[in-house]
Amino acid sequence: MSNRFFRDCFFLTCLLVLSGSVQAQQTTERYIPIGKSPGVADTDTVIGEIIGVDYETHSMEVRDSVGVKTVRMIESTRYFLDRTKYKRSNQSATMQDCRVGSKVEVKLRSDDMVDWVKIESE
Amino acid sequence: MRFVWRLKQVWAVLTCTLAIAACPATPTVPPEENLILKGEKLFFNETFAGNGRTCATCHRAEDNFALSPRFIETLPPDDPLFVAEFNPDLAENFENPRLIRELAVILENQDGFDDLANDFNMRGIPHTLALRTSVVSATGPQTGWSGDGSPGDGSIRSFAVGAVIQHFPKTLNRVADVDFRLPTDDELDALEAFQLSLGRQEDLSLPLPLKGTVAARGQEIFIDRSLGKCNACHFNAGANGDPSIFGPTAGNLNFDTGVEDLPDQPADLTGELVPPDDGLGSPGSGEFNTPPVVEAADTGPFFHNNSVETIEGAVAFYNGDAFNNSPAGQLVAGATGGGINLDATQIVAVAAFLRVINALENIRAGDELLDRAFPVFRIDREYQTSLIRRAGFEIEDSVEVLAGAGLHAAAVTLLRKAHSLAQESLEYTGQRRRQLVDDARVQLNSAKIRMVEL
Numbered sequence A: 001m002s003n004r005f006f007r008d009c010f011f012l013t014c015l016l017v018l019s020g021s022v023q024a025q026q027t028t029e030r031y032i033p034i035g036k037s038p039g040v041a042d043t044d045t046v047i048g049e050i051i052g053v054d055y056e057t058h059s060m061e062v063r064d065s066v067g068v069k070t071v072r073m074i075e076s077t078r079y080f081l082d083r084t085k086y087k088r089s090n091q092s093a094t095m096q097d098c099r100v101g102s103k104v105e106v107k108l109r110s111d112d113m114v115d116w117v118k119i120e121s122e
Numbered sequence B: 001m002r003f004v005w006r007l008k009q010v011w012a013v014l015t016c017t018l019a020i021a022a023c024p025a026t027p028t029v030p031p032e033e034n035l036i037l038k039g040e041k042l043f044f045n046e047t048f049a050g051n052g053r054t055c056a057t058c059h060r061a062e063d064n065f066a067l068s069p070r071f072i073e074t075l076p077p078d079d080p081l082f083v084a085e086f087n088p089d090l091a092e093n094f095e096n097p098r099l100i101r102e103l104a105v106i107l108e109n110q111d112g113f114d115d116l117a118n119d120f121n122m123r124g125i126p127h128t129l130a131l132r133t134s135v136v137s138a139t140g141p142q143t144g145w146s147g148d149g150s151p152g153d154g155s156i157r158s159f160a161v162g163a164v165i166q167h168f169p170k171t172l173n174r175v176a177d178v179d180f181r182l183p184t185d186d187e188l189d190a191l192e193a194f195q196l197s198l199g200r201q202e203d204l205s206l207p208l209p210l211k212g213t214v215a216a217r218g219q220e221i222f223i224d225r226s227l228g229k230c231n232a233c234h235f236n237a238g239a240n241g242d243p244s245i246f247g248p249t250a251g252n253l254n255f256d257t258g259v260e261d262l263p264d265q266p267a268d269l270t271g272e273l274v275p276p277d278d279g280l281g282s283p284g285s286g287e288f289n290t291p292p293v294v295e296a297a298d299t300g301p302f303f304h305n306n307s308v309e310t311i312e313g314a315v316a317f318y319n320g321d322a323f324n325n326s327p328a329g330q331l332v333a334g335a336t337g338g339g340i341n342l343d344a345t346q347i348v349a350v351a352a353f354l355r356v357i358n359a360l361e362n363i364r365a366g367d368e369l370l371d372r373a374f375p376v377f378r379i380d381r382e383y384q385t386s387l388i389r390r391a392g393f394e395i396e397d398s399v400e401v402l403a404g405a406g407l408h409a410a411a412v413t414l415l416r417k418a419h420s421l422a423q424e425s426l427e428y429t430g431q432r433r434r435q436l437v438d439d440a441r442v443q444l445n446s447a448k449i450r451m452v453e454l
Helices: A003-018 B002-022 B031-045 B080-086 B097-103 B159-167 B185-197 B213-223 B311-317 B327-336 B344-372 B381-403 B409-425 B430-451
Strands: A045-054 A059-063 A068-082 A091-093 A103-108 A113-120 B106-108 B121-123
Touching: A045 A068, A059 A103, A068 A103, B031 B185, B080 B097, B159 B185, B213 B344, B311 B344, B344 B381, B344 B409, B344 B430, B381 B409, B381 B430, B409 B430
Parallel strands: A068 A113
Antiparallel strands: A045 A059, A045 A103, A059 A068, A068 A091, A103 A113, B106 B121
């Protein structure tokens, strides 16, 4: 097996390592209520109230018990409406559903970009 | 007189107290074992207030914590596996009953829940053995078929949360505390401990001093970097990349090996709707993670979509166009000057090697379970029985895996004897049971000696 194979494989591995966050399953995340996501709630997430949204720059200000944090959404960010409190099925959402005054949970990646946003809704 | 009587009373109490203190105390169950026991009970019995399924509905102890069509055939019609057949709320878009029964593939909404009728994958049920050796990678935990099976932090601990949401709901609304309840942190800890306790706790170290001629040749081909090339991705027949190629911390890796491009896949042949499975992520990369192959021979059908029934077929897959034209196949071909090209005898030899190491693992696991049935601490008889039963499944598998390819006939005879002794022990208690289990373990060891130099 040539050195090229070693080099290619090592390059591939480096790419995998550098490609960002852990490979979590984001689709079932939709049905997990705010604050209940295993292993990330309260550690890698911010739970609080939206106090500002900028739809053009894809950023949002969230106030939690510690203070105000500005978070930045990216193309792969997923949005979910959390309606569990009202015994209704959770839904996919968009950034347009992030409104000032809403309770949200924001999951941040290791590079501080947003993985997903859960917005409490009726 | 009264004083003497009183003195006798005090003497009696003192004697009893000293006698009790002198008795050897029954050792208490170690905390980690308690957590595993708790996890085991949850795994087998807990429905999480859902549709009746448990983790063990799909990960059957009798079927190597996986599920095959042959085993499904033995289940009663009201088994929770078939819940879509008798619960009207789950009749549509929850499972495909025909594909469950014929191919043991279950429905996963890996890419989302917005178009349930058209956007889903049909995947086999991976075993949960040797997870301790196969989950770690440089990119984080690798769970499920494509490495992204767990929500939350993506860990094996979090896996049960996603599984409950996908497979346990009473209705497709999937509302927490209505259609199911989510596992608590304590339950997740226990389930993780139990799952990590299953199967091998460490990888093999190849080459093994195998006694069988064909299997030994198969091992050479498996390791050979210019012939089988298997060891590059299934290092030491496990689930991790060869550290000398992929780096010391690579661990478990994802590859697009082209399984989805196989022609005449059984699920497609049924005419049922089976959308292409794009693997890791959404939209997917086409990649799936590498399973350990020590456990392969008795956990077919193979690959994420159960597309190949036999271990020989699974080895032959790497000979075909689907693999050799895939990104992973091209990487191998570019590096070595050609794809994988084994002749029929070589395919059978590699498969024989995989059968033998699988049988050896079954023997190890069976022996360990029989040993655990008689620990230094007290366990209840029911649990002891379940351990012996599980040992029986392992031994039975070792017989099937070897006999299925005419390998190690003498060992097979001994394994059959071991199985018979373990089964007989279930009819007894106490010392007789212990004796029969010890005899079974002797037979297991004798079988092992016939397969590998110790």
